[in-house]
Amino acid sequence: MDVSQMAGIETKDVTRLDRVGAHSHILGLGLDDSGQARESSQGMVGQLRARRGAGIFLQMIKQGKVAGRSILLAGQPGTGKTAIAMGLAQSLGHDTPFHMISGSEVFSMEMSKTEALTQALRRAIGVRIKEESEIIEGEVVEIKVDRPASGTGVQVGKMVLKTTDMETQFDLGSKMIEQLTKEIISAGDVISIDKATGRITRLGKSFTRSGDYDALSTNTRLVSCPDGELQKRKEVVHVVTLHDMDVINSRSQGFIALFSGDTGEIKSEVRDQIDQRVSEWREQGKADMMSGVLFIDEVHMLDIECFSYLNRALESPVAPIVIFATNRGITTIRGTEDQSPHGIPTDLLDRTLIIPTIPYTEEELNQIIRIRGEEENVNFDDDDDALDLLTEIAKTKSLRYAMQLITTANVYARRQKQSTIKIEHIRHVLSLFADSKTAVERLGQYQSKLIGQQS
Numbered sequence: 001m002d003v004s005q006m007a008g009i010e011t012k013d014v015t016r017l018d019r020v021g022a023h024s025h026i027l028g029l030g031l032d033d034s035g036q037a038r039e040s041s042q043g044m045v046g047q048l049r050a051r052r053g054a055g056i057f058l059q060m061i062k063q064g065k066v067a068g069r070s071i072l073l074a075g076q077p078g079t080g081k082t083a084i085a086m087g088l089a090q091s092l093g094h095d096t097p098f099h100m101i102s103g104s105e106v107f108s109m110e111m112s113k114t115e116a117l118t119q120a121l122r123r124a125i126g127v128r129i130k131e132e133s134e135i136i137e138g139e140v141v142e143i144k145v146d147r148p149a150s151g152t153g154v155q156v157g158k159m160v161l162k163t164t165d166m167e168t169q170f171d172l173g174s175k176m177i178e179q180l181t182k183e184i185i186s187a188g189d190v191i192s193i194d195k196a197t198g199r200i201t202r203l204g205k206s207f208t209r210s211g212d213y214d215a216l217s218t219n220t221r222l223v224s225c226p227d228g229e230l231q232k233r234k235e236v237v238h239v240v241t242l243h244d245m246d247v248i249n250s251r252s253q254g255f256i257a258l259f260s261g262d263t264g265e266i267k268s269e270v271r272d273q274i275d276q277r278v279s280e281w282r283e284q285g286k287a288d289m290m291s292g293v294l295f296i297d298e299v300h301m302l303d304i305e306c307f308s309y310l311n312r313a314l315e316s317p318v319a320p321i322v323i324f325a326t327n328r329g330i331t332t333i334r335g336t337e338d339q340s341p342h343g344i345p346t347d348l349l350d351r352t353l354i355i356p357t358i359p360y361t362e363e364e365l366n367q368i369i370r371i372r373g374e375e376e377n378v379n380f381d382d383d384d385d386a387l388d389l390l391t392e393i394a395k396t397k398s399l400r401y402a403m404q405l406i407t408t409a410n411v412y413a414r415r416q417k418q419s420t421i422k423i424e425h426i427r428h429v430l431s432l433f434a435d436s437k438t439a440v441e442r443l444g445q446y447q448s449k450l451i452g453q454q455s
């Protein structure tokens, strides 16, 4: 049986999952009941003040006091700005829409700046619809992916799912494989597949397999293997974003555009129709609206027109929560000659609560790497210095680079038929992949050769 076929469509999962995947270990802000940040909780480590600040903003959201306001996370790269924004979104509910863009992206799309911002805002507003749906729910026994011999082309595979009463093998298409990879699904996970959309949700790890994991994160939810039939009808709550609905309803675009992410401009009549339909559903009690989070990184890259547009958009009654981030200090506001803190005009800055993020201590970096390792099902050898070396790399190069090395070293270790990452695996991938600073230095050194300007 082909899961994608049963799902009716290949997949409905939308764009930019790759960037979100790097933060899949973040499950919330890690605060206690009094709003204090726990040193390490819900995948979050350190950055206590910033998390506390975000926690207060969270309370304001819950009390409906944020209209027209936003927060700005200001700090060096790799200090957890995206992680905090995501933690805040997660604290609002695990199905809260979270959409991230970078300021510069607004200019690179084949559409006007305001259209790009409107799409981004609508991607962060959810409509929660309740309906009975067919799902497949079971424990993953095995996933096998066949790589095409050429190394490129469509991937196919098989997945065996079981309940306490039955076991079935499903064929996997490339989109399903992509989703399974993104969600880091492996044997022992209990998952649910919505047949209407093909969306996969990891419900937790099976109790029966919990003894098999050396490194079981404290975040890991343990659940029982489901019983009865694999396929069942359940009342499920779908969250679709206003943007998804716009795209599906725009006749020239349709579903296909959702997969490619290339949606082009959407006509305002289409948006009006969707708004109208959603408001009818709300009156009939069929749907609720939910504000998600729009995270705009590199906000200093936006220009004055974008800022004016956002200023107005923030006041709309259906605005999402907008979180800005930047690593710039005083800089020119694009499109003007004026300078301002973080390159943001003062009228917008005035409505923004600024939360600084600070560099991590060595101990914190070590913990973040450990958690990320657990998330990727990586075991570190306790008698070995692999974790210390990664910590050192995070400190001297960048945290992101250290995280990339976890993934690559794991692939290498597995190819060497070893189940734990050792220092030699890290050294090997270090010799293969340069960090961005080293790459830039090298490019500078060889620039004349690269662009053929040697005399």
Ligand SMILES: Nc1ncnc2c1ncn2[C@@H]1O[C@H](COP(=O)(O)OP(=O)(O)OP(=O)(O)O)[C@@H](O)[C@H]1O
Pocket: 022, 023, 024, 026, 043, 044, 045, 046, 047, 075, 076, 077, 078, 079, 080, 081, 082, 083, 084, 297, 327, 368, 399, 400, 403
């Ligand atoms: N406090 C934290 N606890 C757990 N993980 C974290 C924390 N801070 C950062 N990370 C993880 O470290 C990586 C880099 O952090 P992140 O992308 O949030 O930094 P950033 O400040 O947004 O960087 P940039 O300015 O480059 O966008 C991510 O995978 C993130 O999830």
